[in-house]
Amino acid sequence: MGVELRRNCERISRVLLTETCRDRIGNNSWYMKTIARSASAVLLAVVLQPARLSAEEVHSADMQLYSPTAIEWKAGPAALPPGARMAVLEGDPTKEGPFVVRFQFPDGYHVPPHTHPKTERVTVISGILCLATGEALDRTSAKKLSAGSFGYWPAGMKHTAWSEGETIIQLHGIGPWQINYVNPADDPRNAKKSP
Numbered sequence: 001m002g003v004e005l006r007r008n009c010e011r012i013s014r015v016l017l018t019e020t021c022r023d024r025i026g027n028n029s030w031y032m033k034t035i036a037r038s039a040s041a042v043l044l045a046v047v048l049q050p051a052r053l054s055a056e057e058v059h060s061a062d063m064q065l066y067s068p069t070a071i072e073w074k075a076g077p078a079a080l081p082p083g084a085r086m087a088v089l090e091g092d093p094t095k096e097g098p099f100v101v102r103f104q105f106p107d108g109y110h111v112p113p114h115t116h117p118k119t120e121r122v123t124v125i126s127g128i129l130c131l132a133t134g135e136a137l138d139r140t141s142a143k144k145l146s147a148g149s150f151g152y153w154p155a156g157m158k159h160t161a162w163s164e165g166e167t168i169i170q171l172h173g174i175g176p177w178q179i180n181y182v183n184p185a186d187d188p189r190n191a192k193k194s195p
Contacts, residue, residue, distance in 0.1 A: 064090065073104060079179045081188050083109055089170075093177040100172040105129075105163040112186035113137045113160040114179050120171065121152040127167025133159045137182075158182055 066089060076084030083106050091099030102125065122129070124145045132142040133153065137160050144164070145151055153159060171177075181187040 071102065076103065078189050079187075080111060081109070090172075091175065093173075093175045095175050097175055098172070099175045099177065100170065101177075102168055102170050105167045105169075107163060107165050107167075109167070110162040111160060111179075113158055113182040114186075115156050115158055115182070116180070117178050118155050118173055119152055121173055122150070123170040123172075124149045125168040125170055128164040129167055129169055130162050130164060131159055132161075133157060 071087045071089070073085045073087050076086045085104040087102045089100040089102060091097055093099040093101055122145070124147050126147050129145045130142040131145060131151070132139055135158065137158060184190055
């Protein structure tokens with residue numbers, strides 16, 4: 001990479017530059033000091049430049065670690081049938097932004113056919129999650145996701161899920177998380193409204 005030097009919009013020849021520098025200092029130390037000062041100025045400008053973080057990076061600025069025994073389980077949300085337990089690991093699934101939660105389902109737990117307005121991403125931590133998708137939601141064509149499995153399905157996809165054995169899944173996505181039951185009578189929130 002070459003650098004062209006100019007004085008008053010005129011190109012300075014290398015000979016003139018070399019003679020001028022020699023006349024000024026008489027040795028190469030002037031070159032080294034000039035280069036070092038320029039490099040230092042550039043380095044400081046880069047290092048001291050204010051960081052521009054995205055909303056997601058700001059949200060995850062603090063480090064948080066969870067051992068299995070440190071995870072705090074609570075009753076699942078009202079949008080799920082009774083019996084589920086939930087642990088919020090990052091973010092707030094009820095608000096806009098990224099979140100990570102875990103759900104713990106007892107053996108045979110079933111979430112009736114439903115959809116979500118955003119992509120759902122699930123990792124099976126333990127147990128087996130059975131998942132039937134599509135219009136028919138035929139349990140005989142369900143996919144079995146064992147521990148270590150990961151899956152995601154698009155917003156609006158009809159699906160139903162149930163557990164075989166106690167099952168823990170990890171759900172991560174962008175909030176707010178919502179569940180919309182295909183049959184409103186399956187929605188546990190509607191059952192609470194009944195007298």
